[in-house]
Amino acid sequence: MFLTMKVAFRNISRQKKRSFLLAGAIAFGMMVITLMNALTGGAVINIRDNFSHALGGHVFITGREWTEAGQMIMKIRPDANLDRLLEENARQIEAFTRRSQAMPSLIFGSQQTMHLLYGVDFSEEDRLIDSLVVVEGSLAELGKRDDIIVLPEPVAERLGVEVGETVLIRLETLTGQQNVGEARVAAFIKDQEELGLSAAYTSRANLNSLLGMEPHEYQILNMFVTDLDLVDQFARTFREGLLSPEEAEEAEDEPEVTVTVAGMPIDPGTRTQEVTPWEGTRYQVMNINQIMEAVELVVGVLNRVGLVIFLILLVVTMVGITNTFRMIMIERTKEIGTMRAFGMQQKQVKRIFLWEAVLLGLLGCLGGLVIAGVIALAVGSVSLNTDPSLQFFLNNGRITFSLPLQDVAVNVALVILTSLLAAYWPARAAAKMSPMKALSSHT
Amino acid sequence: MAIVELESVKKVYTLGKAEVHAVRGVTFSIEKGDFASIVGPSGSGKSTILNMIGCIDQPTEGIVRINGTVTGGLKDKELTKLRHETLGFIFQSFNLIPVLNVYENIEFPLLLGKNRRSRKETREWIEFLIEAVGLADHMHHKSNELSGGQRQRVAIARALVTKPEIVLADEPTANLDSKTGQSIIELMKKMNSELNTTFIFSTHDRSIMEIADHVIQLLDGLIVEDSKTKAEAGSIS
């Protein structure tokens, strides 16, 4: 084996130009598939990050209950069971926030606009406060007073309001009554990542009073987990802890609760259905992966398209390898005859060719990966200021690449396999050549 | 003891419908230690006979016995093994493996089978051979950096490296000028007497033929003369 490998290795370096072309073709295919996979892989991560950023968490718990009047409302009351779960799983929770939310009309003078408004407890929102980029005003007052509001810059512009002035907030309470309150504008913030996704923020106490809720009640519990890979498991823990088995089963058939991003519902399946009222609060636990399913579906299709392109390139390369190896076989007829005369067995002759194919494949893979890496680095270092809708796929305006090692391994294995397949017939023909004919050839 | 025996050997090649009777019934034997030469004009069947002795071709009729083994009916794998164990080859156009240097070319046949010697012994043996063929200064040259005569010296060392019973050489001097050719045959003769290896070579050069102690003359696929001059061999012929 060592001998055949050595001869194969020398043969590869003998015809440098030819080896370079073959390995180059393989490298090209490898580069395309690697970039494609890494690009989609990076996009998935970015989309997930951007989603969780926009949604303010990885796992979302909502609660619904029925009023005496027979209305279903979204709210979570203080719950010892939930507090216990939070405590027990504290090590897996990086941060959690409890928010209320509404889609009120914000009014200033004769201007008004509908915008998503979160009622937050500023004392547990370090993460949010860190992420807000203040354009005007200050965040110093947050947490000290309740009747203040932070507005995204575009909203402020639309209303024509200045920092320090007061806007009206008009909304419906949970039970559907019209209500109006007011809040002083503390600051303008930059529209988050130019997505138009930034909400307005006020204190939870303020929004709750407008919605007709107690100050310590809330609508969504958002959690950031420490290990995103375990998020499904983590969500299951909460689901099992909060829902009785029958509830869990019933919940399967119920319409999903609506999670909103900038007032747009993200709802995997909106099915309206008659529901029988229940006692107390019924929880619903969603996690980022459930939202990502649709994204991953698209990515899966993209990757499959990439794979098809890759396979086509491989087949083309394979034809090239087969032809070249057939030529090589004829070129080396005499050499093969000599080796056979000295006692090289047929399978060893075959092995030389197969090793050459493997080495070419490996060289190609290596080249392709290196080129892909260089391109990824180059592209990743450029900050793109494009259409806001594209920003959702990016990480701070940069394209990122991510490719799991096992995907690379699969691609490399595919390349080696096709190279072997391509070389197999010429290799066999070379092995089967009669040593006498080989020796009497005049090449 | 006869190390090579041919009994009524015939070889017919079929080229489409035409049949070429390359060898038309030859019987001879070569003793161990012979420095034998097969001579004859072009097309007389020299190469065909050497190929059959060399186990890279098989007779259409008759028996070829190498070191006691009848080659007819052996499978490729067994023939290859027989070649590796008992035969060495020297070719008209040298046939060094271009990707290997002098040392590696000589070492090559050893790597094809199980090597019973230690690394050190192997190395010493190869270096001894390189010394013996006068290429000590060219050990790490590639074959394209050598002259024809030097290449053929490498080929001689390579043919001897496995300590084969028999070395076959089909017109080893045909691609060399007569002076170099002479020195190659003399080198072969030297190795023949030093290592007691049987050499069988073909030539159509009468002056080279004279160095042989056993000359088989061919014409049109038949033996016209089989003569031995090796008095001290004490053979019964």
Ligand SMILES: Nc1ncnc2c1ncn2[C@@H]1O[C@H](COP(=O)(O)OP(=O)(O)OP(=O)(O)O)[C@@H](O)[C@H]1O
């Ligand atoms: N593979 C083959 N197929 C068909 N005919 C062949 C083949 N090999 C040799 N012959 C024929 O057999 C005859 C003997 O050929 P061979 O090569 O043994 O002669 P030779 O004595 O070695 O000649 P030269 O001195 O030219 O090498 C020739 O007529 C040749 O044409």
Ligand SMILES: [Mg+2]
């Ligand atoms: Mg010949």
